Each structure stands twice: as structure tokens, then as C-alpha cells.
Amino acid sequence: xxxxxxxxKKEAQRNKFAIEKFKQNLNIEVVFEEDVDxxxxxxxxxxxxxxxxxxxxxxxxxxxxxxxxxxxYLANDKQSxxxxxxxxxxxxxPINYKKYPLVVKPKNGxxxxxxxxxxxxxxxxxxxxxxxKVASDIGKDLRVWLIGDKIIASILRQSKxxxxxxxxxxxxATVYNLSDEERKLVHKIANLIDYDYIGIDFVFNNGxxxxxxxxxxxxxRMVYSVTNIDILKEYCDYIKSQLNITY
Numbered sequence: 533x534x535x536x537x538x539x540x541k542k543e544a545q546r547n548k549f550a551i552e553k554f555k556q557n558l559n560i561e562v563v564f565e566e567d568v569d570x571x572x573x574x575x576x577x578x579x580x581x582x583x584x585x586x587x588x589x590x591x592x593x594x595x596x597x598x599x600x601x602x603x604x605y606l607a608n609d610k611q612s613x614x615x616x617x618x619x620x621x622x623x624x625x626p627i628n629y630k631k632y633p634l635v636v637k638p639k640n641g642x643x644x645x646x647x648x649x650x651x652x653x654x655x656x657x658x659x660x661x662x663x664x665k666v667a668s669d670i671g672k673d674l675r676v677w678l679i680g681d682k683i684i685a686s687i688l689r690q691s692k693x694x695x696x697x698x699x700x701x702x703x704x705a706t707v708y709n710l711s712d713e714e715r716k717l718v719h720k721i722a723n724l725i726d727y728d729y730i731g732i733d734f735v736f737n738n739g740x741x742x743x744x745x746x747x748x749x750x751x752x753r754m755v756y757s758v759t760n761i762d763i764l765k766e767y768c769d770y771i772k773s774q775l776n777i778t779y
Contacts, residue, residue: 533559533777535576538586540565543749547580550752550764554578557768559779576775580749582608582642598728598771599748606725607748610639610662620724622717622743625735626665630655633666642747669736674708676718676732677750677763679770683718685761686710687754705754714741728774729767 537560539547544564554560558578563569565581570589577597579587584604587597606613614627638646639660649666671691677684688708710718721732721743731750734741755763771777 533575533775535560535578536563536572536574537561537578537580538563538565538568539580543580547751549756550580553762553764554768557765558771558777576771578771579604582640582749584608596775598774599730600726600728603725603727603730603746604748607730607746608640610637610641610745612639613746614662614664617721617724617743622721622724624743625667625737627662629663629665631665635664635666636661637664638662642749667735667737667742671703672736673744674734674736674741675747675750675754676710676734677730677752677755678718678722678727678732679729679763679767681719681722683710683715684763684766685755685759687758689754705758707758717741717743728770 535558537551537554539551539562541564544551544562551562555562560578561574565583565586568586570593573593574590574595577587577590577595579597579599582604584601587599587601587604590597591601606616611627614624618624633649633651634655636648636650636656639662641647649670655663673689674686675689676686686708688706689703690706691703718732722730725746727748729750731747733744733747735744736742752763755761772779
């Protein structure tokens with residue numbers, strides 16, 4: 533069986549290591565998001581873009597896509613994702629919040645880009661922004677990686693210089709040991725969605741973790757930086773198991 537691995541041209545440049553990992557472990561061709569041919573008939577697709585439309589078009593052809601379009605649509609609309617989680621009993625930091633201090637973030641943002649902490653002054657008015665109460669522990673969050681129903685890694689991110697703790701923005705990363713209660717929360721969230729390989733991010737508020745967002749094209753740099761886990765090989769092995777591939 534052969535598949536295609538889809539990245540945008542920009543992200544392909546940033547993710548050469550990941551691309552090589554996929555190519556080493558799977559019979560796969562790299563295709564840029566900008567050049568996708570929807571008349572092609574791959575056996576499977578690994579969608580490393582944030583486009584649910586790309587996934588959906590292949591799914592309608594009967595092609596297995598990792599991750600499914602439903603996950604991409606949910607993960608890339610933060611407002612809808614917060615509402616979905618809250619409606620299903622998952623605690624979130626309050627949204628539609630217009631008191632100081634608050635965080636504003638693009639509904640489809642990633643990597644901390646466009647996220648602003650507002651302590652005073654004018655609050656921007658934009659239908660494409662999420663307005664959210666600030667968690668008590670600023671500059672600190674937790675990412676948990678899952679493949680299928682298995683927790684693979686959990687890493688604490690902290691920043692001394694920025695309220696955003698993103699690793700790509702200079703935050704530090706250390707392995708974090710989840711408590712039994714935290715593991716139950718992770719699995720409760722995971723059981724609400726259809727996914728293959730994701731990151732779930734949490735903020736810290738008054739001594740406990742609170743859901744923040746889902747990363748459907750979650751990166752692996754932190755995992756390789758602070759653990760011995762070959763997470764991309766594990767993902768490839770998972771894909772093989774799902775497709776009954778034996779090579």
C-alpha cells in the first residue's frame with residue numbers, strides 16, 4: 533500500500549526531520565498542500581495541514597485519512613472547540629470574556645501566533661477572535677500527546693519572558709508525570725473526538741489543569757528534545773496497524 537503525506541510548502545521546510553521519519557517507515561509520497569491532486573487515488577493520506585477540506589475530499593473518495601476531517605474542523609476553530617468541550621462537561625477557561633485581564637486569540641491560530649494578553653486599554657472587536665479569561669498560572673502549560681487511545685508523552689512548557697509558553701517561542705520543556713486524575717481527564721477528552729495522532733494542551737488554573745486546545749497537526753520537537761521516545765515511528769506503526777500493512 534502507498535499513501536501521500538501532505539504539508540504546506542512552508543511547513544515542509546520546517547519539518548524536514550518529520551518528513552524523513554515518515555518516508556523511512558512508510559511507502560509514502562510527499563505532496564504539497566498547494567499541489568494536491570484530488571483525482572489521485574492513494575491508499576491512505578496523512579494530512580499534516582490544518583485543512584479539514586483536504587481530508588474531507590479524500591474521505592468522500594473512500595480514502596482513509598489520518599487525522600479525520602471532523603477532528604481538523606474542530607481543532608482549527610477554537611471557539612467551536614471550547615463550546616463543544618464545555619457542552620460535554622469539560623472545564624474550560626471562560627470564553628466570550630470581556631474583563632481585564634483577558635487573552636484574545638485567533639479562532640484558527642497555532643503556535644501562539646496572534647495571541648495577546650490584554651490588561652488595559654481597548655479590547656479589539658473581531659468576529660475571528662476568541663476572548664478568554666486568563667488562567668492563574670501565566671506562562672505555563674502542559675501538552676499531552678496521544679496516538680489512538682494511548683498517552684505517549686506529557687511535557688510541561690514554561691516561559692519566564694512571555695505569557696505564552698510555546699516551545700517554538702522559546703519556552704522551556706520538561707517531562708511531566710500525569711496524576712491519575714489528570715490521566716482520567718485526558719482520556720475523557722480524547723473519548724469525545726475521532727482522531728489518530730493529536731496533542732491536547734492544558735493551562736494551569738488554581739492548582740489544576742484546564743483544557744486549552746487540540747493540536748491536530750501536533751509537532752514532535754519537544755518529545756525528541758526531552759525524551760527517548762521515537763513518537764513519529766510509533767505513529768507510523770499505528771498507521772500500519774490500522775491499514776494492516778506488514779512492511
